Amino acid sequence: MSHTTSASRRRLLVACAATLALPGAVRAQSDGNTLRWGYIGSGRSPALPSGWALAHGQLPRELQALGITTIRTHAFPNGPDLNEALLAGALDVGIYGDTPAVVARSRSPSSVLIGIETSGMNAWLLTPRDGVKAVAELRGRKVGVAVGSYMHRYLLGTLKQAGVLGQVSVVYLLGKDAEPALERGDLAGYAAQIELGPLLASKGYPVIDEAAKHPTLRGSSVIVATDKALDRWPALPAAWHRARGAALQAIRRDPAAYHAFHARTTGFPLAAVQASYPLEQFPDQPFPATGLQLLAHTKAFLLEQKLVRQDFDLTQWRGADRTLAKG
Template sequence: MIDVNDMSHNNTCSLNRRTLMTLLGAGSLGLGLHAHAQQKEKVLRLGFIGPSKTHKPASGSGWALAHGHLLRELAPFGYNDIATYEFPNGPDLNEAFLSGALDVGIYGDTPAVVARANGLAGKLIGFDNIGMNVWLLTPVDGVKSVKELEGQVVAVALGSYMHRYVIGLLKEAGIQKNTRVVYMLPRDGQNALEKKAVAAFAAPINTGPLIASKGFPVIDQAVDHPSLQGSSVIVASDKVLEQNPGLPQAWHRARLAAIRDIKRDTEAYYRFHADTVGFPLEAVKASYPLSQFPEEIYPSRGLQALEEVKSFLLGENLIRKDFPLKSWLVS
C-alpha cells in the first residue's frame, strides 16, 4: 500500500487499479488531501501514463513541470504544488478520473475518447503529442508479413492507441476475424517475443525502438497508416475547470514555453526525457520527433485525428454513443 505521508511530501505516486481502489475504499486519499488543506496548500492532481523513473511525466508537459513553467502559470489560481500519479495504461487512468481522484490526465487518445463517450465529466484542454508511432514486432524467425498473422496471436495493451492500430491493421489486411488479440502490457512484450509466446507484439513509443534494437523484426508501423497513429491528449475534469476557468490557457502557455525551450536545446530535452522514462536516448529520439509537439491548443491535425479515432471506435462497436467533438472542447 502507498504511504499517504509519502504522497504528501513527495507528491509522486505510481497507481494501478487495485491500489487506487484500496486508497479510495480506505479513505486514505481523502486523508492525504485533508492534510494538504490543513497546510493551506492547493495541489493539482495530475495523472499520466508511465513508465517513469521519477514518477513524473516527460514530453512537453513534463518539461514544463520539471522546469517550473507549469507551476508558475498555475500559481495565480492558488496552486502551490502539483502531485503526479503514474498509471500503467489509459483504462486505469480513466477509473481514477471517474472516481474523482484526478484533476488533469495526460494519456492516449483512444482511452480518452472512450471515457468521453461513456460520460466522463471533463474537457479536452490540449494535446501533448500528435502522430505517435506503433511498432509491430515479431519473434526472430517469426512471420514476415501482416497477412501471415492470420490464425495467430497478436499481443497489445487493450484499450490503448496501440490496440486501435492493431484492430485497424488486421481489418485492412482482411484477417481480423481469424486473428486472436490478447492483452499484454508493454513491459512484458520482449519476454513474450523471446519465448515465442505470441506471433507479434504491438509496442508503443520508447518500447518499440528499444525492442527492435535488440534484433526483433518490425513487420509494420503505424507511420505507414497515418489514420492509425496515436495522440497524447490533455484532459481536465469539469470540477477543476469550474473552479479555475483559465486553466486551459495557463496550461497552454506553460507547454508553449516548454516547446520553445525544447527547440532551443533539443539534445537537453532528449536527455531529460530519457532520464525520466528510463529508456535509451536513441529509443526516445526515434519515438519523439519534434513534429509531434503541437504549438496550438487545438491543432487541426489533432482534431482530425480524434474524429478518426471516434469514427473507428463507433464502427467497431467499441463505443456505442457518439458525441460532437466540439462539445469536448473548451469554448
Template structure:
C-alpha cells in the same frame, strides 16, 4: 482470451465500461456508508479532491523523477507550470504514474485525479462512457506503433492468420492493431490477448505470441535489440495515435482559466525545448532510462505542435472517435467541439 468478431467487440466494450460502471457505483455508496474496508489511499484521495489547492496529475508511463515526460514534463521540471499555477492558489502538485490509459480513467472516475495525460483512445472511450472531463490539449500527435515479432518469426502481417498477438487492451496501440487486422481481412482470424508492454519482450523471446504492438519508447527500444518490425502505424496514417490532456469538470469549475494557463505554459516550454532539442532528448532519456536515439525515434519534434489542438491533431481525434464508435468500443458518439475546454 480470444477477442474476435462480434464477441470480441462485446468483450472489449464490457471490459472498458464495466470497471467504470463499478467505480461510479462504489463512489456513490462510499459517501453513505461506513465501510471499514475503505483504504487509506481512497481516504487520502477524497481528502485531496476537496482541497482545490492540490493538483493531482495522472500520466501514463514511468520516469526517474515521477513526472510526465514530453513537453509537459519539460515545463514541470523547469517549474514553469508550478510557478504560473501557484499564482492562482494551487500550492501542491502530485504526480501519479499508470501503466496505461484504462486504469488512469478508473482513477478519474474514482475522484483520485484532477488532470490526466493519456492516449487518445482511452480518453475518448472514457468520455463516451460517461467520464466528466474536458479536453485541454494534445501533448503530441502522430504517435507511432511498432508491430514486432520474435526473431525468426513471421515475416508479414498476412502470416499472422491463425496466430496469437498481443498489446495493451484499450490503448491507442489496440486501436491500431484492430484497424490493421481489419484492413488485412484478418480481424476474425487472429487471437488478441491483453499484455503490458513491460512483459512483451520476454513473451517474444519465448515465442508465446506471434507479434506485439508496441507504443512509443518501448517500440524503438525492442527494435534496437534486433527484433523484426513487420508493420508500423506510420504506414497507415489513419491509425496513428495522439496523447491528450484532460481535466475533470469538477476541477475546471474551480479553476476555469486553468486550460489557458496550461496551454500558455506548454507553448513557452515547447519554444524553449525547440531551441535546445539535444537537451530535451537528454531529459527524455534520463527520465525514461532509454538511449537518446530511442527517444528521438519515439517522439520526433514534428509531432509537437505549438497549437494545443492543431488542425492535423483534431483530424486524428475525429478519426479515432469515429473508429471507436463504429466498432462499438465507445458507448456513444459525442461532439468533439463540446469536449474541448473553453
C-alpha cells in the same frame, strides 16, 4: 475479444481501487490547493512538453497564480487505468492516449479536452526473431497489446486493412511483459508503444508494420481536465498552455537537452526516445487541425468497431469557449 475486454475491466477496477487507497491521493482529493495529474509511464515524473514545464518551473509558476500550490503526479501503466481514476474523481488532469480518452468521454461527459500534447505517435508491430513476415500471416495466431490503448486501436486497424480482423487472437499484455513473451514465442506479435517499439527493434525483434505507414492509425496524446477542476480553476487551460508554450520554446532551442531529459525521466535509452519523439509531434497550438483530424478518425473507428457505443461531438468535448477563453 469480449472475454479479454471483460477480464481487463476487472483488472482496471482493482487498479483504480488501489490508486484511491493511496494516502497522498486521498489527501489531495480534499485539498483545494492541490492539482492531481495522472500520466502514463514508469518514470517518477511526467515527460513530454508538459513534463518539461513541470520540471523546469514554467507550470508551477503559472498554476500558483490560480491558487494551486501543490502538484501531485500519479503514474499509470495504461490509459484504461487512468480512465478509471479520472472517472472516479481521483484526478483533476490526465495526459494520455487518444483511444482511452475517447472511451472515457463516451462513458461520461465529465471530462473536457483542453489540449493535444502530441500528435502523430507511432506504434510498432514486432514479432519473434523467426516470426511471420507480414500482417496477413498473423491469421490464426496470438498477438499481444495493452488493451484499450492507442496501440490497440492501431492493431485492430492494421488487422482490418490486412483482411484478418476477427481471425487473430488479441490478448492483453502490458509493455513490460512483451519482450519475454516474444523471446519465448508465446506471441506471434506485439503492438508496442513509443519508446518500447524502437527499443525492441534495436534488440533484433523484426518490425513487420507500424502506424507511420497508416496515417489515420497514428496516435495522439491528449490533455483532459474534469468538470470539477475547471469549475474550481476556470483559467487552468490557459495557464497550462502558457506554461507548455514556454516549455516548447526551450525544447525547440535545444532538442538534445529535451531528449536527454526525457530519457532520464522515463529510463528508456536515448536512441529509443529520439526515434519516438521527433519534435514535429509536439504541436504549438492547443488544438492543431491535424490532431483534431486524428481524434475524429479515432472516434469513428471505435464507433465502427463498437468499442464505444455513445457518440459525442468533438467540438463540445473541447469546450474551447469555456476553457481557453478564460485566463
